[in-house]
Amino acid sequence: MGEAARKRRPGSGDLERELSKEQLERIIEAVADGVVILNRDGIVVFVNAAAEQTYGLKRTAAIGRPYNDPAWKITTPDGRAFPEEELPFARVMGTGKPVYGAELSFERPDGTRIIISVNAAPLRDESGVTAGVVTTFTDITEHERAEEELRKSESKYKLLVENLPQKIFLKNRESIYLSCNEMFARDLKIIPDEISGKTDYDFFPKELADKYRADDSKIMRSGRTEELDEEYIQNGRPAFVHTVKTPIKDERGNVSGILGIFWDITELIRAKERVRAASLYARNLIEASLDPLVTISPDGKIMDVNKSTEEVTGFSRERLIGSDFSDYFTEPERAREGYKLVLSEGFVRDYPLAIRHTSGRVTDVLYNATIFKNEVGEVQGVFAAARDITELKRAEDELRKARDELERRVEERTAELARANEGLRSEITERKLAKELSDALNTINAAISSTLDFDAIMRRVVVESVKAIGCESSLIFLREDDYWIVRYLYGLPRELLGRRLSDNEAKISLAAARTRRPVAIHDVYADERINRNFVETYNIRSSLAVPLVVREDVIGTLFFHYHSTPVSFTEAQIDFAGKLGAAVSLGIENARILEIERRIAEILQESLMRPVPKIAGLDIGVAYKSAFEAERVGGDFYDIFELEAGLIAVLIGDVAGRGVEAAGLTETIRSSVRTLAYIDPSPSFIFSKTNQSLLRQIPPGQFATAALLMLDGLTGEIRYASAGHPPAAVCCGGEYNFLSAPRGLPLGAFPGIYKESYLGLRAGESIILYTDGLTEARRGLEFFGDDRLIRVMYSVEPTGSQALVDGLLQAATELAEGKLKDDIAIVAIRIATEMEAA
Helix, strand or coil: CHHHHHHHCCCHHHHHHHCCHHHHHHHHHHCCCEEEEEECCCEEEEECHHHHHHHCCCHHHHCCCECCCHHHCCECCCCCECCHHHCHHHHHHHHCCCEEEEEEEEECCCCCEEEEEEEEEEEECCCCCEEEEEEEEEECHHHHHHHHHHHHHHHHHHHHHHHCCCEEEEEECCCCEEEECHHHHHHHCCCHHHHCCCCHHHCCCHHHHHHHHHHHHHHHHHCCCEEEEEEEEECCEEEEEEEEEEEEECCCCCEEEEEEEEEECHHHHHHHHHHHHHHHHHHHHHHCCCCCEEEECCCCEEEEECHHHHHHHCCCHHHHCCCEHHHHECCHHHHHHHHHHHHHHCEEEEEEEEEECCCCCEEEEEEEEEEEECCCCCEEEEEEEEEECHHHHHHHHHHHHCCCCCHHHHHHHHHHHHHHHHHHHHHHHHHHHHHHHHHHHHHHHHHHCCCCCHHHHHHHHHHHHHHHHCCCEEEEEEEECCEEEEEEEECCCHHHCCCEECCCCCHHHHHHHHHCCCEEECCHHHCCCCCHHHHHHCCCCEEEEEEEEECCEEEEEEEEEECCCCCCCCHHHHHHHHHHHHHHHHHHHHHHHHHHHHHHHHHHHHHHCCCCCCCCCEEEEEEEECCCCCCCCCCEEEEEEEEECCEEEEEEEEECCCHHHHHHHHHHHHHHHHHHHHHCCCHHHHHHHHHHHHHHHCCCCCCEEEEEEEEECCCCEEEEEEEECCCCEEEECCEEEECCCCEECCECCCCCCCCCEEEECCCCCEEEEECHHHHCCEECCEECHHHHHHHHHHHCCCCCHHHHHHHHHHHHHHHCCCCCCCCEEEEEEEECCHHHHC
16 A cells, blocks of 8 residues: 555656646645745846735836835935945856845835845756845834933933933942942942952952952841941942842842942931030930920820929829820920921920829929921920929919908909900901901912012002001111112102111111011100101001011011001900911012022023024024023033034034033033134034043043034035034935934043044035933834934925924914923025025
């Protein structure tokens, strides 16, 4: 049976004869890769279905085309022209040998570009002569894009690690260093590449190296991350660092090494020692007091006590700490109200309470208390001291018993009843007035905190405050150049505005300033401190002066007056005036600070945004937008200047940070570039010298990206260098592309070498420089990006460079819905045509 089967099975020659041309074509059609057959003249004679899909056109439209048809716009994957002799067909026909893995890019009829990987082999006739070429290819566009994104991600990650202020290292299982960042390498006085293969024994004393290795072994055995405070040697001196060591595991979960990160905590350790010493000193002072002392948290819990407090309550310090402060008094609710009053008012004086001892004994005390804050001004709790007044109260009780209880009781009772009735009516009136004053103060505070014109606000304040208090006029003196100057008023002649009074003429203002408290005068004519000429001129009879204080400095005085008759100011009116004075003081100070900041911002912005020079033969457009309008000064900048006739320098950059500090670094870079450009107009020379200077001047963590080009306006020749900046876009022959040029390190980050690129522009062609705020503008997860940048430049009406940059800025702002995350600066320079130049 087996022999029969062998006889029936056809040989290889039989199979080839049995496979028809139609069957071979069906096999090729089923192949997933594109297959194209070309004759010896390079003309397409066969295209399978996969190739048809890749080309983006019917096979009938592909067959008959040459392999290098210009319509396909064949380039290298990065956009450069593909040499004719390097095309796969040309190489096979030239060498007679197959070609594998050649990568090229071409354009489909719909305008999209793809990247393919090509294999090509010769087709020989029966005599062995190459009669054509068969090619197979695979679309690797997405694969190439994914690899490019991975390269960008790795580059950003490396830049992030190298810019971290912490020291970072990586070791293998034998505690041998594999790599480290620049910060750690500086400590070891090496460059990062030199650490590979070294151990701790190469850099540290044996005792420290032994400890570090023991810690490594422990972490690798446990497989758990650990944090350590440990000794370290820095610049030959002992120091302390906080170290985090994490085991690195492979895909099977086995520990393959250790990642370490650490930072200097020497000053923190020393500060803790100083705090401990200060705490011990403070504890000795507290314990020396005979009065009970206690600190209370904002939620009413006891934080600390002295020995006297233990004795007056009968409880131990351990029992008292953490318990409720109010639990140790005969009136817990009153005690609770007391410490809440301290938190709201800042202090209390002679607050009466009674402490109950565990034995039942009661001690009458007067509490004096104040809030205490941390170093940033946040309230941490209340500090209270109690004074024993038991004997004082006993003496008062005896005195009362000695009075004639029989005859005076009726009279006192009658008078007391009358007083109570009068007091009730007064209390109702006072409460109503207090409510009205409180509402008025809230309204005035809201006005002061608003964004309206400050002078308009203050004019409204004096009007509203007069109405609230019920007096007849008001004015505000501001202290300027050792004089008291009238700046705001109501109910008094406007001629008073701007009037200057000396200290001798404004003694009431001086008195309020010295005491930091309101000064109320019932009858001004009876007070020797009054400027009699002033009060008689303006018919003032009663006066209330409130100091305006900012950070212990008196900046002015707020006055309220009665004119028709002397009137005594009530406690509610004085309290209202005092609180109003605090609000007005804060408002004036905020207005001054805002004006200073606004002026600084205007000056800096004027300095940074220099006017664009008009240069014959060039069409220049610039656009700038800050992402933070309140700051007025962003981190992006540009500069355009003419070195000599026809030679133009264009600088654009992005400083890490913003505000005054960023502006300072911006001006330093721009001044350096301008100075060096006159020495040698080479962009690589200028960036190298500028970087060296910045590394000596600015602190770690500050850096800037920048691009610099030198344009010969007569020839169109450009010399270009980049310091970590996004690539420039160029328009040549009506097409926009990104300039392929080396990107050096950012200025001020690390020592580095900067290389130049060269290109030429003809009349009507442009080069566009921009900061990364343009391509990174986004809405949600949708970024503006490089592709959109090119599309927008194509779509902008070609009416000149300014129209181009305005169109780009508008498109980015619209995508971000007006909420830019970063500043944007754009500069476009176009070589004018002969007609435009004329």
